Amino acid sequence: AAREGTDEIGLAVMATTFAIVAVFVPIAFMKGIVGQFFFQFGLTVAVAVLVSLFVSFTLDPMLSSRWRDPAGGRFSRVPWLGRFMDRVEAVVEWVHVVYGRMLEWAISDAKHRLYVPAFGVWTAARTRRWDALKPRRATISNRGIVLWTALLIFCGSFALLPFIGKEFSPQVDESFISLRLNTPVGTSLESTDGKVREVEEVLKQFPEIVLAMTTVGSWDGRNYARVNLKLTDRGDRSHSQKDLERAIRYALQRIPGIELALGYDRPIWVNLLGPDPDTLKQLISEFAERVAKVPGIADMEISEKAANPALSIRLNNDAAADLGISVQQVGATVRPLLAGETVTYWLGPDAQNYEVNVQLPREGRRLASDLGNLYLSTNKRGPDGELRMVPLRQVAEIVETTSPQIIKRQDLQRRVALYANAEGRPSGNVGDDVKKIVDTMQLPPGYRFVIAGQQEDFAESAAALVASLGLAIIFIYLVLASQFASFTQPIAIMASLPFTLIGVLLALLLTGTSMNIFSMIGFVMLMGLVTKNAILLVDFANRSRRAGVALHDALLLAGQVRLRPILMTTSAMIFGMLPLALGLGESGETQAPMGRAIIGGVITSTLLTLVVVPVIYTYLDRLFEWRKARHAARQARGAEAADAPASGD
Incomplete structure (x- = not known):
């Protein structure tokens, strides 16, 4: 009996197994982010299914030939289970x-028989005889009804797509929230730290926060800070991470002088490329005004910030050349005095080495005149035979100006970007609305938008999945055609x-x-x-x-x-x-x-x-x-x- 049963389902089992393998192998070898996610998953399932095929042809027939088929007195030791199984059996028989x-x-x-008025529409329109619109008789079999009903249900399912949100990946409750704060450009480190302390006071009203780690200042500048929050475990709190993010965003909006963004990677990311920085700034500002009106946009930020105040040293080439002073010498002199430089190490009483940094005191590097008082060595000698020292203001003009915080380029062009989070709507739907604005923006020649971030990842992943789906269908057909001849x-x-x-x-x-x-x-x-x-x-x-x-x-x-x-x-x-x-x-x-x-x-x-x-x-x-x-x-x-x-x- 075991041999006959195995022979009876052998073809079906092999066809099913190879069809599943034909689907998971393309999944495992997809390119891009999806391939990185599902490489191990696809191979594991494919190998496991092949092993199960071997087991179904060897171990399962052997066990089924050895185990006794329970008779009518089954579950006699567990009456309630027997009654439950009898009810299940009755339901199966009814099905x-x-x-x-x-x-x-x-x-x-x-x-x-059917009466279909649409059959006369073409005749009436062509001959202008509207009496042709009278219902016509048609016949349809039960098989036709089944096929047309299934086809209508399948086509009607596409009407559900507008009601389903779209995003690259679902938001995960990791019991962790990261806040990025920035104060106006030029704000001192002390002022930024003061604003962060105000933020920390507001965050104390949330009992779900068990730990906060703050970093003030970053490579972006002294006006940036990062606050990382550890939440209680998901099972120990009544509010989800998404609800807490919404509440924290609302609570911190009352603090003046700060801009807030939640998370590390914001899903909405659009780059604008072009040659002229001023034109880029104007275009990205117009674009941001329109994006701000999109429902669901939150934490919007433009990468092009106000320039930092700076001092420009403009060397008098003639005077500097006469004294043997070069641009490199000016830079080598000014840089360590203003930014500081490690000159040696000191062995402390605790047997630890400490860096010894040389830098002008704070009161000596606040004004442009302070910078002009720095002395430079020349190639001229004084009456005493020593090399003469001259102040910087004698060979250079020091001008107050501004300097961009950072210059970003892409494809050999200047780049500015717009970042935003999505709140209350799936990020993919918000991104589609932003894409519509991108398509309607009129840009001068030489300027273009580039969609990046999760929107770009979603588009690439969808294309890879469509290709994988096509390969899977082809492989399934080939497997079935070979199995069924x-x-x-x-x-x-x-x-x-x-x-x-x-x-x-x-x-x-x-x-x-x-x-x-x-x-x-x-x-x-x-x-x-x-x-x-x-x-x-x-x-x-x-x-x-x-x-x-x-x-x-x-x-x-x-x-x-x-x-x-x-x-x-x-x-x-x-x-x-x-x-x-x-x-x-x-x-x-x-x-x-x-x-x-x-x-x-x-x-x-x-x-x-x-x-x-x-x-x-x-x-x-x-x-x-x-x-x-x-x-x-x-x-x-x-x-x-x-x-x-x-x-x-």
Whole structure:
């Protein structure tokens, strides 16, 4: 019995396994960020499925031949479990009866009359005889009703797309919030620290914050600060990280003189490239005014800040050359005195080495006149024979000016950027609105916008996933065609693939989940998972047909026999993905969209596959019989043509 059972499902198991492998291998070798995310995942699943194929042909038949099949007295030691299983069995039997009736109706050739007024529209418009608009009679079979209904449901699912948010990846509750603060340009380190202390006082009103680490000043300048907040564990607080971010943003808006941004990488990022800095500043300001009106924009910031106050030393070349003073000498003299320089090390009483820095005192480097009083060595000698020293103001003019904080370039052009967070809306939808503004902005020649950040990553990932989806479909068809030795039957099996989209979109909409790289990966994975149901049906129908069973009876028998294993595998898939879909554990929000997409796709694909695949099978079978009869007729006509001269003789 074990050998016969293995032989019966052998083809279906092999086809299902290779179809799943054909999906996960392209996922593993995708390029870009998605490939980095899912390389190990794709290879692990592919190898695990191949190992399970070996186990199903070796260990499982051996165990099933050794284990006794429980008789009617099963669960005698656990009565409540026996009663529960009896109820489950009753439900399964009822599903068998209902499905059998539904399948028999779906594959029958019963005709229905329809009155379709649209049939006369073209005739009335062409002949201007409006009496042609009267309803016309048409007939449609049960199989046609099933196909048209499935097609309408599939096309109607696209209407759900505008109601589903879009983003690169879901926001994860990491119990960590990072704040970036900046004060006006030119603010001293002490003033910036004072503003940060005000921020810290406001943050004390949030009991969810258990630790705050502050850094004042950075490579961006003395007017920047970073505050990193550690929150209590997610299970120990009633507010999510997203809710706390919203509350913190609102509370800190009351502090004057600071600009606030949450997070390290803001999802909205647009670069503007061009040759002239002043024109770039004007264009990015106009762009920012329009972006600020987009719903959901928060923490917007422009990279082009006000210039820092600076002192410019303009050397008098003639005077400096006469005294033998070069630009390099001026820089080498001024730099250590203003910025400081380590000249030696001091061994302290604690046996530790300490740096000894030389720098002018603060009161000696505040004004331009202080800088002019610095002395430089010349190549001229005084009466005493020593080299003369002259003040800097004697050979240079010191002018108060401004200097940009940082100059950024891209593609050999000056670059300014706009950054923003998204609040209350998925970042992808906010990014689409920003993209519309980019497309409508009129720029002078030589200037252009470049979308960057998560929007760019999402576009690249979507393109990679579409390519992976195409490869998966091609590989699945090749595997099925080789396993079933037919080019048409894989079409019936793969008809179950589009119906996964219905469940995916419904699941994302009902759970409030966005369309992101993880939900899209779940959709691609479904291409291999949902074909197993159709493979079981088609394989059993083929075996019955080879045994001499009629087409109608073979499909009914396949549905009744294969319904239980289809329900078992589908239920196992749903319950296996349920913890993933619930987002349990740390960073569970990342994998939850994939689990929800898989559950939704498996449910709808299973429900529609059980009815639609047998209907398509009947159409393909009739197509095959028609082609077979046509080929036989051609051969008969050829034989008659060959015999005609012989009969004439």
